[in-house]
Amino acid sequence: MSTLETTNHEEDGVTRRDMIHVSAGVMAGVGAIGALWPFIDQMNPAADTLALASVEVDISQIDVGSAIVIKWRGKPVFIRHRTAAEVSEAQAVPVSDLIDQQTDEERVLAGKDEWLVVMGVCTHLGCVPLGTKSGDERGDYGGWFCPCHGSHYDTSGRIRKGPAPKNLEVPEYAFLSDTTLKIG
Amino acid sequence: MAEWKTAKPENKALGWLEERLPILSLVNNVVGPDTPTPRNLNYMWNFGSLAGLMLVVQLLSGIVLAMHYAATTDVAFDSVERIMRDVNYGWLMRYMHANGASFFFIAVYIHIFRGLYFGSYKAPREVLWMLGVVIFLLMMATAFMGYVLPWGQMSFWGATVITSLFSAIPVVGESIVQLLWGGFSVDNPTLNRFFSLHYLLPFVITGVVILHLWAKKVSDSGNPLGIEVKSSADQIPFHPFYTIKDAFGAGVFFLIFAAFIFYMPNALGHPDNYIPAEPLVTPDSIVPEWYFLPFYAILRSIDFPLGIPGVFELIDAKLLGVIAMFASILVWLALPWLDTSKVRSGNFRPVFKWFFAFLVIDMFFLTWLGGQKAEGNIPLYGKFATLYYFAYFLVILPVLSRKETPLPLPESISNPVLKPAE
Numbered sequence: 001m002s003t004l005e006t007t008n009h010e011e012d013g014v015t016r017r018d019m020i021h022v023s024a025g026v027m028a029g030v031g032a033i034g035a036l037w038p039f040i041d042q043m044n045p046a047a048d049t050l051a052l053a054s055v056e057v058d059i060s061q062i063d064v065g066s067a068i069v070i071k072w073r074g075k076p077v078f079i080r081h082r083t084a085a086e087v088s089e090a091q092a093v094p095v096s097d098l099i100d101q102q103t104d105e106e107r108v109l110a111g112k113d114e115w116l117v118v119m120g121v122c123t124h125l126g127c128v129p130l131g132t133k134s135g136d137e138r139g140d141y142g143g144w145f146c147p148c149h150g151s152h153y154d155t156s157g158r159i160r161k162g163p164a165p166k167n168l169e170v171p172e173y174a175f176l177s178d179t180t181l182k183i184g
Numbered sequence: 185m186a187e188w189k190t191a192k193p194e195n196k197a198l199g200w201l202e203e204r205l206p207i208l209s210l211v212n213n214v215v216g217p218d219t220p221t222p223r224n225l226n227y228m229w230n231f232g233s234l235a236g237l238m239l240v241v242q243l244l245s246g247i248v249l250a251m252h253y254a255a256t257t258d259v260a261f262d263s264v265e266r267i268m269r270d271v272n273y274g275w276l277m278r279y280m281h282a283n284g285a286s287f288f289f290i291a292v293y294i295h296i297f298r299g300l301y302f303g304s305y306k307a308p309r310e311v312l313w314m315l316g317v318v319i320f321l322l323m324m325a326t327a328f329m330g331y332v333l334p335w336g337q338m339s340f341w342g343a344t345v346i347t348s349l350f351s352a353i354p355v356v357g358e359s360i361v362q363l364l365w366g367g368f369s370v371d372n373p374t375l376n377r378f379f380s381l382h383y384l385l386p387f388v389i390t391g392v393v394i395l396h397l398w399a400k401k402v403s404d405s406g407n408p409l410g411i412e413v414k415s416s417a418d419q420i421p422f423h424p425f426y427t428i429k430d431a432f433g434a435g436v437f438f439l440i441f442a443a444f445i446f447y448m449p450n451a452l453g454h455p456d457n458y459i460p461a462e463p464l465v466t467p468d469s470i471v472p473e474w475y476f477l478p479f480y481a482i483l484r485s486i487d488f489p490l491g492i493p494g495v496f497e498l499i500d501a502k503l504l505g506v507i508a509m510f511a512s513i514l515v516w517l518a519l520p521w522l523d524t525s526k527v528r529s530g531n532f533r534p535v536f537k538w539f540f541a542f543l544v545i546d547m548f549f550l551t552w553l554g555g556q557k558a559e560g561n562i563p564l565y566g567k568f569a570t571l572y573y574f575a576y577f578l579v580i581l582p583v584l585s586r587k588e589t590p591l592p593l594p595e596s597i598s599n600p601v602l603k604p605a606e
């Protein structure tokens with residue numbers, strides 16, 4: 001029994017029993033957090049939601065200067081057939097004037113710069129900006145205008161004025177042919 | 185603390201129960217004949233029990249609505265229309281529930297501003313007050329998720345805008361939003377979980393209300409003079425005096441409530457919510473329910489970053505707006521330590537009174553601003569109104585507590601002789 005006494009008697013007041021209490025507590029804590037995770041992760045997108053396929057779009061009917069909106073993953077995507085003037089306007093803006101600094105070239109596919117494809121989701125709080133339908137208000141920079149809190153986007157979908165912090169997001173896309181676009 | 189009296193029911197069966205579970209004593213000590221209450225409570229003290237009654241109205245009407253409602257995007261809108269047209273008295277249940285949310289908020293707003301004027305948040309009632317703030321936050325979450333359920337245009341876009349607020353959080357924001365949505369946009373999984381939580385939260389609220397009343401029992405009711413109870417001459421039993429007074433107030437309140445339900449059931453709602461949700465078309469303007477407007481106005485009026493725009497931004501405009509909106513309510517939690525004036529009641533604070541009156545006007549102004557389109561001078565007005573709102577809590581109250589000379593306080597509630605302030 002002498003061994004027990006010596007181990008229980010320590011100068012700094014820390015005993016072997018404290019050590020056991022702490023490690024048991026830590027193990028229980030880790031276990032509790034581990035058990036909690038499935039209860040949180042169940043809220044994340046489910047497998048079938050993630051599996052939503054890409055979409056193919058026929059763009060042959062989109063005249064120069066007009067745009068369409070399609071639905072992808074439950075969200076709108078804008079496909080805009082830009083006029084030469086709109087393209088050069090977008091290219092001419094000095095990057096230093098921009099809130100979210102990106103050149104127009106970074107936002108379109110090389111050689112296809114008349115086509116602008118962006119998510120139709122305002123980067124402020126997620127409204128669908130106006131400017132796709134003819135007759136819509138397009139804001140001070142000729143691109144899109146978000147009516148919710150007044151964000152103005154230019155002809156490259158870049159944020160120029162208002163509360164939105166970022167440019168309209170460019171989704172992953174590719175041209176399957178001159179008239180078909182694949183998004184996703 | 186108010187002393188605890190044990191009930192001794194004459195009825196044998198009740199006595200038997202009471203010995204095993206003192207539930208009669210509980211009621212008796214919180215709202216019964218053995219609950220001594222200041223004798224001078226005015227009608228501002230009516231709104232706590234009114235809020236409680238509205239919670240009951242929402243629970244009852246909500247539970248029966250849930251018997252007919254279906255939380256699936258394909259049918260949610262139609263199931264609500266079916267409640268309106270085909271379910272027996274369905275229209276009544278729904279109008280009661282939708283207007284009930286508004287009247288619940290009316291009662292709670294008056295209850296809160298009563299507290300702000302009469303200093304109900306001051307010692308020893310800090311925890312009582314803070315539990316109230318928790319109830320208010322839970323109510324906001326519940327009403328927000330409830331409004332999504334009918335799956336109209338405002339439901340959908342309100343849900344999109346509000347859940348997107350969380351994307352302002354650096355690094356993890358986008359993941360949090362996806363977690364809330366259960367997908368890449370507000371969709372079926374979102375509707376489903378909102379229904380689950382909309383059903384749950386009112387019961388959580390009920391739980392916090394019980395804690396709120398418990399804290400009230402411990403610290404006793406305040407009163408319009410803001411002075412301590414000195415003797416039993418200052419008090420009357422809660423029952424029958426205040427049960428009757430509250431019942432009369434409830435009669436008047438429910439008369440107005442009924443006028444809305446029967447004669448103008450859609451006056452407080454937005455007509456766009458009778459258009460089924462359409463993810464590709466944002467309505468002309470997204471307007472939250474009226475009870476969210478002041479906070480929505482604060483969110484919108486912050487369109488500048490913290491730091492020097494374009495050069496060095498500590499917090500970007502979007503995140504700053506979200507922080508301001510949450511802070512505008514959370515600041516209430518710190519109130520007991522911001523306003524350190526020993527005098528509770530605004531009646532005896534000649535300068536405070538004016539700043540408070542201006543806060544009330546400011547709240548109405550913010551409510552109006554929140555419903556306007558963010559065009560022209562509206563954002564500018566919003567900045568001024570937001571500035572005053574925060575200045576009231578963070579600057580004016582702390583300064584006033586030190587500088588203001590209060591008026592002489594009465595000797596006691598029952599004896600209206602004035603004595604100079606200490």
Ligand code: HEM
Pocket residue numbers: 239242243244245246247248249250253264278281282285288323326327328330331332333334382383385386387389453
């Ligand atoms: C704190 C209490 C509550 C508040 C503030 C509240 C608020 C709301 C609001 C604002 C709506 C939208 C009404 C509309 O425009 O159609 C709603 C809908 C709904 N609520 Fe509640 N609610 C509460 C409690 C409950 C409870 C306890 C249930 C029971 C399950 C419930 C079930 C429903 C259902 C099924 C709907 C959809 C039907 C409809 O839209 O009329 N609610 N709620």
Ligand code: FES
Pocket residue numbers: 122123124125126127146147148149150151162163164
């Ligand atoms: S959501 Fe577009 S400006 Fe706020």
